[in-house]
Amino acid sequence: MSYKNKLGYIHVFLAAVAEGVFGLFIQRIEGLEPVDIIGLNNVLRLLFLIPLVIYSRPPLLFDMKTMLVLVSRIIFAAGAASLLIYCYKILPIGDAAAIFNCNPLFTILLSRCFLRTRCHVFEILAVFCCLLGELLICTPTFIFQDQTNNTNSKTSSRNLGLVAALSSAVSESFALCLSQFISQLHFCVAPLYMTILIVLTWVIIVFHRGYVPNLWECSNNNIYLSIIAMLGVSSYLNLNLGLQVLQPGPVSVIFSAFIPISYLIQVFIVGDPGELKSYFGSTLVFLSIVMIGFKDFEDNCSLLVQSVCSCFVLPKKILPNHFLNRPDWKYSHVNEEM
8 A cells, every 4th residue: 555545544533533522512502503503613713724724825726627526516415414404304324324424425436437446346245245234233213113313303394304315415525526637636625615615605694684693602512613613624634635546436435434433432422322233333343444554454465465476487588598699509400500
């Protein structure tokens, strides 16, 4: 595995860790609507991103084709996040999470169709291993009928929620695939534009409803909002750094580690009761990441085998050429023939 690939794996896994811890502090915020949490969170993210952009001084305007791909990537990513929040309001949490986390499979298929990437056998096994692990962790009601999730779900809106969750997963996969066309851009450009888009959308919503959330009183909410903003910026930047090196398929599988990480945080830090099938599912997700890394390991082993074989083949080619180039050998060989 090359040094760049190792850094790519590390960046994506750090993004998954930040995303996993992100959910812990989201649950501790009280008295704010989800729309306000998203908006205020991205306002703080923008405050953290602006100094980085000023320090790095990356170009922010590009040719028409690059800007079109960049805007499309931002719209798909923002749409995926918005649809997922909508799904959590009308579907059981496990159902929405299980459907959304099918995006590694969609990402592999889209990469094969549009990017013409070759699907390795270990990638396919890793995707299905990851999906099985996520199903065991999320325990959706359409598979595990004997359990319930804590959310308000109406039967009439269930089909709409399923469509929204599926659309969210596909949008996230499109966003990951489009990142390959803008991998040469600075890693903070896409997060900056995406944060600005979400903040502008939230400002429009605030003007439409006519009131601003009250944050003047010092409370723990302000601390939690600052923490999740820093975690969100870390997740955005590390994910983009990983996408500059790795293919979208492996990135989607590695980033899925945030699901078992968030589950283990809930069990060992928050104190929620754990289940054996969820522990087994977490193991499967981490195993899928190992399978993705084993693909590069196998490629390196094959190169090593080829190098060793060439060491045995090379003397057979060198020795005949050496004797052919010797005049005395040629003369004696001609005399023998005569």
